[in-house]
Amino acid sequence: MKLLVFAQRLDPDESQMNAIALADRLRETHGYDIVLHATDGPAAQMVRDRGFRFVPAPDVTYHPAPQRMAALRRLVRGEGPDVIHAWDGWQGLEAYYAVHLRLGVPLLISDLNADVTRYLPRNVPTTFGCAALAEAAAELGWRFPMTLPMPVDTRTNAAEAVNGAGFRSRYGMKDGDVMIAAVAERPDASASGGTIRAIEAIRTLGQNLPLKLVLLGESDTDVNLRARVDAANRHLYREAVILTGAMPDPREAYAAADIVVGTGGSALRGLAFGKPLVVVGAAGFAATFTPQTAPGFLRSGMRGTGEGRFGGSAMLDALRPLAQRPQLRAQLGAFGRDFVVENHDFGRVAAQLAACCNAAKSGAASRMGDLVDAARTAFYVLRERRFRVAARTTVPGR
Structure with a gap:
């Protein structure tokens, strides 16, 4: 043809x-x-x-x-x-x-x-x-x-294809730090975006857990986003949230991450790297990608809509067990990789x-x-x- x-x-x-x-x-x-x-x-x-x-x-x-x-x-x-x-x-x-x-x-x-x-x-x-x-x-x-x-190109988007350890070293990750990778979105007036809710979740969970949120993309120049990041870091007395700036090839960040927060293409890329995933969406939506939720996310294109509650409770509920349980992260990461290979x-x-x-x-x-x-x-x-x-x-x- x-x-x-x-x-x-x-x-x-x-x-x-x-x-x-x-x-x-x-x-x-x-x-x-x-x-x-x-x-x-x-x-x-x-x-x-x-x-x-x-x-x-x-x-x-x-x-x-x-x-x-x-x-x-x-x-x-x-x-x-x-x-x-x-x-x-x-x-x-x-x-x-x-x-x-x-x-x-x-x-x-x-x-x-x-x-x-x-x-x-x-x-x-x-x-x-x-x-x-x-x-x-x-x-x-x-x-x-x-x-x-x-x-998704599952050959080039794979943990063994790039140097995740090098990324962690460049950004000062210590042994035991749990790195969460997310694509930085521009915040809006309602503060309903996944980026904002991820930052607020780190403010809460980061008081007791060694979390590092790495925000990927060009939105590091956004004054409002920068202000939220600085406020979270001051609150925790450490650099818990990092803005990378523009990354034409963010694969190292995905390979370095312990958890990925995303939607659509960024969510699929995180799964391709064998990382546990929290899918975010409109109206406060956040849910962990699991064998139980996978069919719904396949049907929706890795998106979701919440019930209009713009607080971070759904994000906290999704991130807390992943941050605390390395074995759960490994199990869900392996499942996610198989899912992407099979469907995308x-x-x-x-x-x-x-x-x-x-x-x-x-x-x-x-x-x-x-x-x-x-x-x-x-x-x-x-x-x-x-x-x-x-x-x-x-x-x-x-």
């Missing part, structure tokens, strides 16, 4: 890296002929190194963009792909109006958002990151919703993507359904003024 992968900008962020890696697996394992079409960026050389064609898309300041649509149409006419895989919603819109409606080329859209993107066409095969989103899309009228879990490994997800591409190629939506769907989609986009300003910054992979 000849597959044209239509992505955004080839920056080295997690989303674009997943698009490249999955395309590579389809080529290597399933024999696909891959053409990648995206705005040029730092990751373009990685595409070329992997041996499939890269055709740059125009650099634009907003989406959907007529220039990108025209370039895609020319490319499709020249290449004759069997299927176009639009990686995320804006590429989906551009491919839908540029080539699917006009030329009848089969289209597969991957909606990468944490919620169903309602302005996307409902008559086009669309993948969602978890079963709960696919079910929600079906209820909203999507005719061909499918599940495509977030992929790149090879397994690529096989699911191949099935989705085959379904898109063989599916036949009615012409009338396409026309009605096109009108509905245009109405939603125009009504909500859903014109995306193209990102021009590089986001570190998590």
